[in-house]
Amino acid sequence: xxxxxxxxxxxxxxxxxLLFASYADVVGADxxxxxxxxxxxxxxxxxxxxxxxxxxxxPPKPLTAVNLSYAEHTRVLEPGDExxxxxxxxxx
Amino acid sequence: xxxxxxxxxxxxxxxxxLLFASYADVVGADxxxxxxxxxxxxxxxxxxxxxxxxxxxxPPKPLTAVNLSYAEHTRVLEPGDExxxxxxxxxx
Amino acid sequence: xxxxLARDPIxxxxxxxxxxxxxxxxTVLFLGTVRDVNQGRAVSGIEYTAYEEMAxxxxxxxxxxxxxxxxxxxxxxxxxxxxxxxxxxSVAIVVAHPHRAQAYDASRYIIEEIKKRLPVWKRxxxxxxxxxxxRAEAVSHG
Amino acid sequence: xxxxLARDPIxxxxxxxxxxxxxxxxTVLFLGTVRDVNQGRAVSGIEYTAYEEMAxxxxxxxxxxxxxxxxxxxxxxxxxxxxxxxxxxSVAIVVAHPHRAQAYDASRYIIEEIKKRLPVWKRxxxxxxxxxxxRAEAVSHG
Numbered sequence: 001x002x003x004x005x006x007x008x009x010x011x012x013x014x015x016x017x018l019l020f021a022s023y024a025d026v027v028g029a030d031x032x033x034x035x036x037x038x039x040x041x042x043x044x045x046x047x048x049x050x051x052x053x054x055x056x057x058x059p060p061k062p063l064t065a066v067n068l069s070y071a072e073h074t075r076v077l078e079p080g081d082e083x084x085x086x087x088x089x090x091x092x
Numbered sequence: 093x094x095x096x097x098x099x100x101x102x103x104x105x106x107x108x109x110l111l112f113a114s115y116a117d118v119v120g121a122d123x124x125x126x127x128x129x130x131x132x133x134x135x136x137x138x139x140x141x142x143x144x145x146x147x148x149x150x151p152p153k154p155l156t157a158v159n160l161s162y163a164e165h166t167r168v169l170e171p172g173d174e175x176x177x178x179x180x181x182x183x184x
Numbered sequence: 185x186x187x188x189l190a191r192d193p194i195x196x197x198x199x200x201x202x203x204x205x206x207x208x209x210x211t212v213l214f215l216g217t218v219r220d221v222n223q224g225r226a227v228s229g230i231e232y233t234a235y236e237e238m239a240x241x242x243x244x245x246x247x248x249x250x251x252x253x254x255x256x257x258x259x260x261x262x263x264x265x266x267x268x269x270x271x272x273x274s275v276a277i278v279v280a281h282p283h284r285a286q287a288y289d290a291s292r293y294i295i296e297e298i299k300k301r302l303p304v305w306k307r308x309x310x311x312x313x314x315x316x317x318x319r320a321e322a323v324s325h326g
Numbered sequence: 327x328x329x330x331l332a333r334d335p336i337x338x339x340x341x342x343x344x345x346x347x348x349x350x351x352x353t354v355l356f357l358g359t360v361r362d363v364n365q366g367r368a369v370s371g372i373e374y375t376a377y378e379e380m381a382x383x384x385x386x387x388x389x390x391x392x393x394x395x396x397x398x399x400x401x402x403x404x405x406x407x408x409x410x411x412x413x414x415x416s417v418a419i420v421v422a423h424p425h426r427a428q429a430y431d432a433s434r435y436i437i438e439e440i441k442k443r444l445p446v447w448k449r450x451x452x453x454x455x456x457x458x459x460x461r462a463e464a465v466s467h468g
Contacts, residue, residue, distance in 0.1 A: 020235055021305035022317040065303070068238040084235055084303070090318045091232070091239075091263060091304030092216050092275050092295055112377055113447035114459045157445070160380040176377055176445070182460045183374075183381075183405060183446030184358050184417050184437060197339055206362035206412045212433075213355040219424065220348035270348045282361065284437060291354075292430055 013038055015077050017049060018084040026057040036077060042066065043073035045083055062086060105130055107169050109141060110176040118149040128169060134158065135165035137175055154178065185251060187243040187261045189236060194262050194273045203258040203280035210284035212291040216275040218268050222318070226311035230318075232265045232274065235303040239263070246297040254290035256281040261294060263304065327393055329385040329403040331378060336404050336415045345400040345422035352426035354433040358417040360410050364460070368453035372460075374407045374416065377445040381405070388439045396432035398423040403436060405446065 013036045024030040027049070034048050042064050049055045063086035064071055070086075077083065105128045116122040119141070126140050134156050141147045155178035156163055162178075169175065186202065196215065203211060218230050243261060251257050258280040268274055277294050281287040309315045328344065338357065345353060360372050385403060393399050400422040410416055419436050423429040440446075451457045 021233060065238055068241045084238065086303050087305060088319055089303055090306045091302035092299045113375060157380055160383045176380065178445050179447060180461055181445055182448045183444035184441045204413060209359055209361040211357040215353040217351055217353065219351040271346060288434055295426060
């Protein structure tokens with residue numbers, strides 16, 4: 001019973017998705033908690049985000065970063081990861 | 093008689109040659125008056141300079157300028173021209 | 185070597201002083217400033233926002249890459265965030281090196297990488313009262 | 327647009343202010359400074375001499391060429407003459423332009439042409455008490 005509960009705990013991955021600038025505007029939030037199946041990738045998290053209100057206005061292949069470094073959409077997410085959806089940058 | 097004197101006046105070209113930096117050191121002067129035949133070129137003036145004390149230590153083909161602009165050794169000199177013998181420049 | 189985001193105006197003279205040392209013969213300073221016209225629209229000001237933690241890391245990575253390529257650690261880069269007016273300095277890059285070719289190249293590398301990689305966004309305010317997020321490289325000093 | 331030889335120290339901040347205007351998005355400043363070591367010899371100072379009238383004309387020609395190529399007239403170049411100590415600024419070049427690529431290119435053009443064409447010479451004083459005329463491009467910031 002105790003073991004079963006621990007397995008259930010391990011069977012979901014909770015991450016934080018951050019949205020910036022125009023992406024925060026379309027989604028209407030700059031921070032979203034996502035609950036994903038183990039082994040989920042950045043691409044899976046984007047699919048999840050697109051199912052939310054305004055999420056369908058995100059572009060097909062946005063730049064993404066995990067834990068402060070740019071990351072591919074195939075990157076597997078770990079519990080507690082910080083995923084950032086990065087609009088076209090305009091610094092300088 | 094008067095005409096003859098005028099012709100004599102026209103038959104020489106007096107110019108000023110300027111020497112700088114290491115070239116002034118080897119020649120021992122930074123300004124030399126040269127008297128040349130009409131039609132003389134920058135190259136002729138250099139030959140004249142080389143005949144002077146220290147002049148043989150000038151390099152075979154130094155950079156030259158006439159009246160504040162770089163000029164070729166084939167340039168014909170006019171009376172009153174300022175000829176500069178320019179050592180390798182080292183500005184900046 | 186130093187890189188930072190700054191909320192306050194950038195003091196250019198003090199940045200130059202940071203890299204001055206007698207082994208260097210060449211110093212290149214790049215300043216990005218807010219232009220009054222961008223893509224034909226009259227601009228009144230700009231608001232820079234950043235993914236601050238990542239922007240700090242990314243700026244540090246860019247500076248390290250430039251240092252490794254050029255062979256100097258006399259590099260300082262500061263990027264403003266917040267609200268800027270016309271003519272304000274948005275980014276300052278100082279590189280000092282014994283030789284000028286490397287100083288220019290490192291400076292240019294840093295600004296190009298900032299334009300590509302730094303998670304910073306800007307919203308321009310226009311003289312007509314509207315404001316808009318600026319697209320990459322549709323930027324004030326393109 | 328301004329170019330000059332100067333006997334007094336160069337005030338970099340005032341040069342930057344000369345080219346600042348709201349149409350420009352990019353400013354590139356190049357500073358040449360006196361290095362403590364040149365070709366392996368310890369330098370204590372430098373004396374710049376010039377064919378002054380021609381150097382002024384030539385500098386003006388160089389600035390005009392850079393302006394024509396880059397499309398900006400926001401260019402100021404000042405070259406020191408006289409005796410300079412370690413770390414002193416020997417040449418300052420400021421170029422401002424709406425866009426950075428042209429600002430960098432014009433700045434680079436001007437320093438490269440100065441190195442090739444400006445009738446200026448320098449005599450280095452060494453820590454060992456000797457002094458020598460410096461050959462072209464065996465220069466302090468090569």
